[in-house]
Amino acid sequence: MTTQQIIIQSLHQIDQHHPDFQQLVALSQCDSVTQINGQVLKLEGVTRSAEALEQMQRVCFGAQWDLTALSSPLSLSDFKLVAMDMDSTLITIECIDEIADMQGLKPEVAEITEAAMRGELEFQESLIRRVALLKGLDASALERVFEERLELSLGAATMLKAVQAAGLKTLLVSGGFTFFTDRMKSMLNLDYSHSNVLEIENGKLTGKVIGTIVDATEKQRTVERVCAELGISPRQAIVMGDGANDLKMMQISGLSVAFRAKPVVRAQAHVALNFVGLDGVLNLMQ
Known part of the structure; x- marks a missing residue:
């Protein structure tokens, strides 16, 4: 696999001297490191195998950094x-889970939601089952979810x-x-x-x-x-x-x-x- 650049991002400052980051540099065998800002770094001139990239992903996941490999530059x-x-x-939030909470049914509905999101349950079936559990709920519950829980x-x-x-x-x-x-x-x-x-x-x-x-x-x-x-x-x-x-x-x-x-x-x-x-x-x- 050939990757020209790898972007590393974090919610926090990334220390280039951090052992995890130094491991990324070694694994990538990059030509250079560019600091876009304190929380975003770019490794350029990277040519590594898929296996090395997977290892880099594991290092980043453990450090709570996001890694994106780009084969060509992107622009909006x-x-x-x-x-x-x-x-x-x-x-x-998952709105349907929060609506269900108004019925005291959040655990049952959330379990179905999770199974569908993981791909273990067909979405149509999951939605029909979840919505059926909401029968009889006052429609004002929707407004409460929007006003109180949606962010x-x-x-x-x-x-x-x-x-x-x-x-x-x-x-x-x-x-x-x-x-x-x-x-x-x-x-x-x-x-x-x-x-x-x-x-x-x-x-x-x-x-x-x-x-x-x-x-x-x-x-x-x-x-x-x-x-x-x-x-x-x-x-x-x-x-x-x-x-x-x-x-x-x-x-x-x-x-x-x-x-x-x-x-x-x-x-x-x-x-x-x-x-x-x-x-x-x-x-x-x-």
């Missing part, structure tokens, strides 16, 4: 769209500000619910959103979803549809996600970003941000 101008999953990606992920606001300033369009595509995505779209001035519709009758959740369920295939179709509307290739899209439901849309993108993701997703993404914020993607751009 290479891209026209950023597509993001919502739950546990753009925001810190943007670390670095999300900085990342969005930068990509929007650079002229990229933004898409929020979620296996979650329109109650939340519609509000996030408005609040963050996003261009597109697509998610599931919870059925509500007489102010209560019926335990059902209306229309097409936004599963992995529907997420991929949504990215493709928005790209077609914009007259661009999916290869001009940056796609961010954390669970197995995001893999299909990530696989068609030009740059896939696994954020605080399950191992199955980290293994298949171009970039894995395990420790830094979503704005870590900006440090990969020149």
Whole structure:
């Protein structure tokens, strides 16, 4: 494997004399080390095997640093769209788990959520099972989750500000619910959103979803549809996600970003941000 540069990022200052960093330099056999800032370092002129790169990844994971290997330089101008999953990606929570908490059912629902995110359970089946458990819940619970528990992920606001300033369009595509995505779209001035519709009758959740369920295939179709509307290739899209439901849309993108993701997703993404914020993607751009 040939890699021209490797970016190392951390939430904290990286000491170039730290034994872990010195081990990375030795493993990479890089030509030079460039300090972008105290928390971001670039190893340039790297030509190493896949095995050496895996060893470097293990060192970084242990040190709580994020490593990204680039075969060619990236620029925001290479891209026209950023597509993001919502739950546990753009925001810190899984909305359905927090809604379930209002019913005293968070452990049962969260267990199903985790299995689906790991790819052990088909998303459609998992969503139907979870939503059914919410039957009879007062719809005001959704507002409480939005007001009391929903927070943007670390670095999300900085990342969005930068990509929007650079002229990229933004898409929020979620296996979650329109109650939340519609509000996030408005609040963050996003261009597109697509998610599931919870059925509500007489102010209560019926335990059902209306229309097409936004599963992995529907997420991929949504990215493709928005790209077609914009007259661009999916290869001009940056796609961010954390669970197995995001893999299909990530696989068609030009740059896939696994954020605080399950191992199955980290293994298949171009970039894995395990420790830094979503704005870590900006440090990969020149």
